[in-house]
Amino acid sequence: MSKKCHKHNEPCEITPMQQIPLHDKNIDLKKTENPCPIFKVPVVLAETKLQIVVEADIDLDPKATEIKRVTKNVFLTQVKLIPVEFEKASDEHCHHIPGFFKVKKAKLFVAGHIRKNIEYSSSDCQGTLHDRIVTIPFSGFAELKHGDFLISPIIGVSDSGKSYFLNDNNGEVPRLDKNFFQNLVRYNEQPYGELIGANFFELDFSPKTVKPEGEFGVLREKIVMDLFLKVLQVQQFQVHAHRVLPVLDEGTLG
Structure with a gap:
């Protein structure tokens, strides 16, 4: 039976369970063939830094006498890359790849x-804090040039x-009712954006000068x-690698 608490303010005692140390050992890893996946x-x-400047008037209801704290977060609704300058894509032997271009700007x-x-x-005297x-x-655009790209976007x-x-x-007359059509469609991975962070520099004030303890709305x-x-894009890469498999102790099964 567990011990009873004799005094209301004293904590009840419990019996701890001692932990047993376990032996750990690294699993052997064996390389297999080189598949070049x-x-x-x-x-x-x-990776780029954009400076955005905004100005706004905010209505306060009820009116304020003092700003206590301001916190901020940024939310993105659009990050779109529009290529405007290109060069032909080449393979490792500097041969042009038909239909594919690297974005320069x-x-x-x-x-x-x-x-x-x-x-x-x-x-209000001894009033509660108000929250608004x-x-x-905001919106805008920036220009990314060739030197700004870590890896060039690829467009087909x-x-x-x-x-x-x-x-x-009659070999001298064309047939207007007979044509052959061929369409080649290359679908591209759309470049997209990812938010890293934001640094805010801010000045808040009442547009009308108020006296101490005066109100402003x-x-x-x-x-x-x-x-x-x-700025990212999904691309394909072939790497030279070894497949690695964990080798377990098999006992009599090996």
Whole structure:
């Protein structure tokens, strides 16, 4: 039977269980043949910092006498890479690969919003803190040049062809009712963005000067935000590797 607690303020005693040390040993790993596998993985095309400047007026209801705390987060709704300059893609022997191009320059379109949580006090004596949540949208674009890319984006171009025929009975007249069509469609992996972080520099103030302990109902803010982004694209890579298998102790089964 467990021991009873004799006093209300004293903790009950429990019996601990001693842990037994276990022996650990590394599992042997054996290399097998070299298959040179092909991986299709996200590749970091660029890591960039964008500076975004916004200004907004925020209504406060009830009116404030003092701003206590402001916290911010950034949310992205769009990161799109639009190529504008290209060069032909080449293999390891510098031979051009038909239909594929490396991007040398592109426009990066970014859109999203800043979410602000404003805590402030009103003129109420011993009143509670008030909370105001607002979203401030932003949008813009930046230019990524050849030197900004860690690895160039790859774009495959689609093509179409049309062939005409002569009249069967008169070789001087074309047949307008007979054509041959060929369409080649290459589908590309869309480059996309990933949020790394953001650094905010902000000035908040009342547009109208107020006396100490005076009330103001509008908060004007000027924000400079450094936005840190990754731009990625799914690409294929072939690597020289060895398949590794764990070797277990098999006892009499080996």
